[in-house]
Amino acid sequence: MRRAVFACLVAVAAATFGVSGGLPAEAASHTDVLHVAPDGHGTACTTQSPCALDTARDQARKLVPGAAGDVAVELQGGTYRLTGPFRLGVQDSGRPGHPVVYRAAAGQTPVLTGAVRVTGFTRVDAAKNIYRAKVPAGTAARELFVDGVRADRDRGTRDPSGFSVTATGFTTADASYTRWTDPAHVEVVRDSGWKQMRCPLASITPSASGGSDLTVDPACWNSNHTSVPHPGFPFNGAGLPTLDGITWLENAYQLLGTPGQFWIDQNAGYLYYVPRPGEDLAKADVELPQAQQLVDVSGTPGHLAPLNDTDWRAVYTGSWGYSGGRPLGDLNADVHYTSADGDAVSYTFDGTGIQMLSETNDDEGSADVYVDGRKVSTVSGNGPVRLAQQAMVSVTGLAKGTHTLRVVKTGGTYLLVDGFTVIPDAVTPVHDITFSGLTFTGTAWTAPSAAGYIDNQAGVLWDPTTRTPTRIPAALQVHRGQRITFDGDTVAHTGTSGIDLADQTQDSAVTGSTISDTAGTGVAIGEVDDYYQTDPALMTSGNTVSRSVVRFPGQEYADAVGIWVGYSRGTTLSHNDVGYTPYSGISIGWGWGWASDCTLQAKQGLSTPCAHGTSYAGDEHIVGNHVHSVMGALFDGGPIYTLGGLSSPSEFTGNVLAECIDGCNMIYHDEGSSQWNTHDNLVRYGNGSLWVNLWTPSIHDDAIHDNWSDTAAYNNNGTNISFQQATVVDDGNWPAAAQAIIAAAGPGTPPGAVADDDDLRVSYSGSWSSSGSRGVGDLDNGVHYAQHDGASATISFTGTGVGFLTETNSDEGDIGITLDGVAKGTVSAATPERHAQQKLWSVSGLTDGPHTLTVTKLSGSYLLVDGFTLS
Incomplete structure (x- = not known):
């Protein structure tokens, strides 16, 4: 890790000479530079009189329209302590070819942190070597870093014996649990399959047999055990595994005693910590994260998600029927339908656009679309096969205000209404902003402390209230960005994910950066609920992660991955080093077999009629990555894991995939994976893993050829697979062609x-x-x-x-x-x-x-x- 950090600092120094992006030296005179310092003040923003970061942002906003070139905000070295995110909106955008650049001053290391420093430790338990320091009452942090090393919340023995499941949680014959301090802040953690589940306890009480009853928070117990969300395609999640056991208990004073672990007494306002050998708490830098985000770059609108056809604003006139519990892939498994021409549905909304989801089938027909009483188009739902959740109507570009959509059936046997997506604001990305050579650290995410962690897969969760998909927040969050670049940056020691290019961000990049020691995912791209989009402006597309190092993600939430890509088009993951992951290294795609046709779903044993639809994902490029030391905690993943169907061919080539720890498939094209050209990859040290696994018929139309492996074991149960066995090499005697793949993989050889x-x-x-x-x-x-x-x-x-x-x-x-x-x-x-x-x-x-x-x-x-x- 130290060599990667050193390489990043070298890149920082290089990037700060001249203009960001490698422009010629003569262009430097056309760059407006504003100077910032941790203790900056005033509005001069000069080298001699630097200003605060927010002030420089506001000054840059004024400079951009008249700037001859780039506008640069240069951060002097030191620690910038943030209590909330540094926010950039559409008004803070640069211009195509001339971004606003937030960069490190030459040879300096600015660190933006959401943590506060804790001092004043005194030893309160000599036998266990427990120290204590005052923190504000109510502090609920889940992370602590001592001299740059993550501490763990105190936890009990792994896989403790003697527990059994009850209707409300767990019971044990051990009565000592009833003496635990503050049981409502104790957390039960379960690692099972590809999921990590967490729930707070409601109480610990004596059992009828003289032991201890651990009652789990009822809402969390319901979501993680009794009634796990299982909406079916197009969402991942089989409802399994469930919280059916205890991997460990966490966050009780009585568990303290292991060096490097901490506990916070929220009521009294004390942080307790057991130092590691060699740590002197009188001198140590003890950092307690408090802010959830450090950077928020947001265009408009924000997240778009469909509302069901039962939404109160939908008014149906005529002889409409309602069908619920349909196993056909409808949103919330229901639709409104009519067979009478002239029947209509109206939807009044505030915004700039709206989409209506329907179904296509050979018995569907035409409809006229009106906005505010004016006909704007005629649409048709007629098609050769049933496809659920289709964006039959899409209206954008309206003046912001109150509008009414009216859709009138004009032909065919049926018109179906499945949902509505309101576009509340104009589609206006924040654009042309670069962050270069900056270090970000010390974020916190405390929501699981109250509501638990309702896992789906790969850092995608179920919202505990709405039971819709949500994700771990990131330290650096981009919403609807365009040409947003993170170049030579470092994101480390977070209680969140690292970088998230969310809400249909386009043409943005993470290059030459280091993301390490994150509680969640390292880098995330895209969403899981916009599969139905047909408008290119409303798709995640054209994003890149290249020459970057992503290591030790998922340090709190073990289902998180190094790089995650949901629904996207034209994503490139090129020459990255991804390693030391508790679950998969890279996970790309979503929706399992949603895009596989009904014949393939039936071959897999799924229900017929099937839940079948489309997604816009495709044209993905996974090239030359080194992915290693994966699956350190969970099962059923791999170095690079794909799932879901693609709308266009994609390439999987030149990757070195190595060192699976447990429960792994080295090249794992999971359910629904299609149109992958998988070639010239090298697999080694799988420790009994299959070199490639295509386990079910819904995996289809893939080409597997010209790969190298140190094991011959594979599985091919896919459909229409062009398959060639890998060239199997024993005892590390890789021929020249395989050695060339090794030499070219990853971000290059950094000094270190x-x-x-x-x-x-x-x-x-x-x-x-x-x-x-x-x-x-x-x-x-x-x-x-x-x-x-x-x-x-x-x-x-x-x-x-x-x-x-x-x-x-x-x-x-x-x-x-x-x-x-x-x-x-x-x-x-x-x-x-x-x-x-x-x-x-x-x-x-x-x-x-x-x-x-x-x-x-x-x-x-x-x-x-x-x-x-x-x-």
Whole structure:
């Protein structure tokens, strides 16, 4: 991780010389620059008299119309403590080709944080080494960072024994739980399958048998256990898994005692913490996140979601019928329908546009569309097959105000009404804004503390009140943006997701950035409820994540992924490094088998007639990514996971997919995945995983060819699949074509102090395996290991020194060392007890240039490679 951060800082320094975007030097004179400092004041915004960030934004707003080039807001180094998001609206946009650039001053590191610093710790329990500091009463933070390292809310033993499920929660014969402090803030957590579920408790009371009854908050228990949301296609979610057990209990004073864990007494206003070895709380930087967002870039309108045909504003005149509980994919499983020409539906709304969802089928007919009494079009629902939730009517560009839509049946057997999407404001993206070289940290999201975490899949949740899809908020949130760029930025240590390009954002990018240690998803693109859109202006499209490092997402919400893409068109994920994930690395697509036709759904065993519709997703490009060390906590995912049908062909090529920890499929085209051209990828260290899995007939019309793998195992139950078995390579003897894929993958080789064992610069010869989530202190919590003498690992690097990190233990032996082809003797990894991250051999003072270090197993049961230090 340190090398990635260093690379990001180098990119920051490069970006701050001259004009953002690499314009020629002569263009620099045409850039208006405003200067900002953490303690800035006044309105001068000069180097000598910098202003505050909000002031510079307002000044930039005035400069843009008359600017000859870019307008830059330059942030001096230091910490900018925000209590709420820095907001940019349509009025803060730049111009095409000339963005407003928020950038770091040359050679400096501005940090925007939503955290407050906590001081004044005193030890209150010597036996458990518990310290306490005052915080405001009511503080409900779920995150804490000490000297840049995440602390965990205190938690109990994993998979505690003795609990059984009751009608209201759980019971155990252990009576000690009844003595827990403040049980209403205790949380029960369940990891199961692809989901993590959380619920607060309502109470802990003595059981009739003398033990403890843990009553879960009733609303959360209903949503996570008794009546899990299961709307069916086009939404993901089978209603399973459920909260049917306890993986751990969290957030009680009685659980404190483990170094690196904390608890907050909300009532009294105290933060309790157990320091790790070497932490001095009198000197440590203890950061308690408070703000949910740091940047909000919002165009208009905001989120668009359809309202049901039963909405009170819908007025049906004539002989309309109502049909509920239809298993056909309707919104909320119901429609209004009529067979009489002249019957009409009217809908009065405030806004600038409206869409009406209907159904197409061979028995549907025509309708006239009126707005404010004037006919604007004639539409038809006639089609060869039944398609649910079709945008039959779409009216945009109205003057903002009160309007009435009226749709009159004129032909065919039926007219169906399934829902309405109101467009409240003009479709006006915020556009041409760049953030360059900035660091963002310290966000909080406290909603799960009160309502629980009602998981769907991959960081997409069910709203606890409306039971409609929602997502983990992000530190940097873009709503309806266009040409919004994050270049060379760092997002780290958050209680939220990292960056979210939401609400049909277009032509925007995350490039050369580092997103790490997020509670939720690293980078998210798109939505899950706009599948029906036919208007290009109302689609997520043309977005890119490239040359970026996304590591350690999902640090609180384990279902979250590194990069998530919902419904989108023309998304490119190119040459990123995504790793150390609790669930999948990259998840792209939504809706499961919604777009698969009824024949394919029937082959899968789904109900007939089927829930079948369309989506605008397609033209996706997943190219040259290195995705590794995934599935550290949950099951049924993979390094790159796709689902849902595409409207146009997409490409999946040049990716290196490696180090699955558990419950994995290395290339996982899940339900409904279609039109993928999957070729020239390399799969290794799957630890028993299939190299590709197409498990069901609704996966269709994919081409799988010219891939490389270290295992031959695969599954192909798809339909109309052009399938070619991968070239299987044993013992790491990758031929030149496969080595070229490895060399080209990821964002390039950054300088840095440490290379982990799954770094692309490390090659393994012989029979090797990987092991992650070991919990014994490994670098990035994982190793590669060999059990056969003669197995070797080689790192190729440029520099002046190198050191070898391994584990020592009683089952390890001698290791041969070779530097630049010259033997350098042997070292022993045999010790009576286990010791992690041991530097057994190192050298310095080499000629600055390319070198290779090889370590070879000579004896013992195991050789472990944990990483390399580099100079």
